[in-house]
Amino acid sequence: MTKRQKRMAAVLLLLAGLSVAAVLGFTAFSKNMMYFQTPSDIAGGKLPEGARIRLGGLVEKGSVQRGEGLVVNFSVADCDANLPVRYEGILPDLFREGQGVVAMGHMDGKTFVADEVLAKHDENYMPPELAEKLTTPDGKHSCAQFKSMGGST
Amino acid sequence: MSSWTWFHRLASPPSFYRLADRLAPWLGWLALALLGYGWIxxxxxxxxxxxxxDAYRIIYVHVPAAALSLSLYVGMAVAGFVALVWRMKLAESALIAIAPVGASFTALALVTGMLWGKPMWGAYWVWDARLTSELVLLFLYLGVIGLWQAFEDPRAAARACALLAVVGVINVPIVKYSVDWWNSLHQGSTILKMGKPSITAAMAYPLFASVIGSYLFAGYVVLRRLQNELLSREAGTAWVRELMGRSRV
Known part of the structure; x- marks a missing residue:
């Protein structure tokens, strides 16, 4: 091998090693890389009582109920499960039924009590005229963006 | 080795300088035309x-900037690889010509994203996989720039920068696929995805124009910076003196 070939081998080997390390590392910590958990994760989960987590999913159609003051009750769903959420505070502009949200909070009995709600926008852009034609009855078309961690292992 | 003569000729600073001089104006004017159409x-x-x-209109700046932040990094890493293996001066100059341009586009992508995030998501910043890895990308660019400044000898500096650039390329697929591999607040890809288009044509055409226009603009800036870099590196050589003498007439 010439010197140049040796250098090339060394750089390629370094890159290959780092890639393997990155893949192993991110696979091992993939749970921690998730920005939020889904209702399915929580339904099948072993959540410690009172643990602070983020819950992500679609706001179910027809589930939003305004309470006293700024209290809002709604239900968050992914493709398989749903979970009732209670929140007191100001909601982001994009919050609406059928849209994605990420809520920070904890489980209180069977209800998720949120202290922060962020809107999660999907990747679709269209003018209002087109959106009216496309509206699907239950918003299920966009539930795929909420990935369950699978098997809650 | 005769088939490689074009390559060696291209890699020599004076002939590349002349090529860049002819190419750059085309890139610049085309970029201006496309960005004019796309942005207006x-x-x-x-x-x-x-x-x-109207808040979605940030995509006409944000998407090109974010795409360029990744593409320029790949370009910088390729230059770094060539600089490490072949010790080619042109590649060393290209690496440092790209770094500040890439850092600027990364910062632009982060800032425009934050300005959009506050009204749309409800937060300027969240530590999800996409935003965090893009911030790491900015730090990688800044690391390359900082390393470059830390060395006196440009060849030693180039070697250190090249190594950092090549190692950091691991981060590029992480930024790109973070929204597919993990749950993130950031939405998935709109243009580069399989299946039905997720953006109306009337919105998409200006977007394509502003993406291509931004690439051409980045190409223009990198070529001009590269020319500058070659001049200052080769100052005192015959071709630079000849060039300077001629341009002064």
Whole structure:
């Protein structure tokens, strides 16, 4: 091998090693890389009582109920499960039924009590005229963006 | 080795300088035309979004900037690889010509994203996989720039920068696929995805124009910076003295 070939081998080997390390590392910590958990994760989960987590999913159609003051009750769903959420505070502009949200909070009995709600926008852009034609009855078309961690292992 | 003569000729600073001099104006004017079309149409004439209203128009700056932040990094890493293996001066100069341009586009992508995030998500910043890895990308660029400044000898500096650039390329697929591999607040890809288009044509054409226009603009800036870099590195050589003498007449 010439010197140049040796250098090339060394750089390629370094890159290959780092890639393997990155893949192993991110696979091992993939749970921690998730920005939020889904209702399915929580339904099948072993959540410690009172643990602070983020819950992500679609706001179910027809589930939003305004309470006293700024209290809002709604239900968050992914493709398989749903979970009732209670929140007191100001909601982001994009919050609406059928849209994605990420809520920070904890489980209180069977209800998720949120202290922060962020809107999660999907990747679709269209003018209002087109959106009216496309509206699907239950918003299920966009539930795929909420990935369950699978098997809650 | 005769088939490689074009390559060696291209890699020599004087002939590359001349090539860049001829190429750069084309890139610049084309970029101006495409960005003019893309931005005027995107910001004023494209229909407003059914949910985000006018706020979505940030994509005409944000998407090109974010795409370039990744593409320029790949370009910088390739230059770094060539510099490490072949010790080619042109590649060393290219690496440092690209770094500040890439850092600027990364910062632009982060800032425009934050300005959009506050009204749309409800937060300027969240530590999800996409935003965090893009911030790491900015730090990688800044690391390359900082390393470059830390060395006296440009060849030693180039070697250190090249190594950092090549190692950091691991981060590029992480930024790109973070929204597919993990749950993130950032939405998935709109243009580069399989299946039905997720953006109306009237919004998409200005977007494509502003993406291509931004690439050409980045190409223009990198070529000009590279020319500058070659001049200062080769100062005192015959071709630079000849060039300077001629341009002064």
């Amino acid at each position: 149409n995107g910001l004023f004439f494209a229909p407003e979004d059914y949910q985000q209203k």
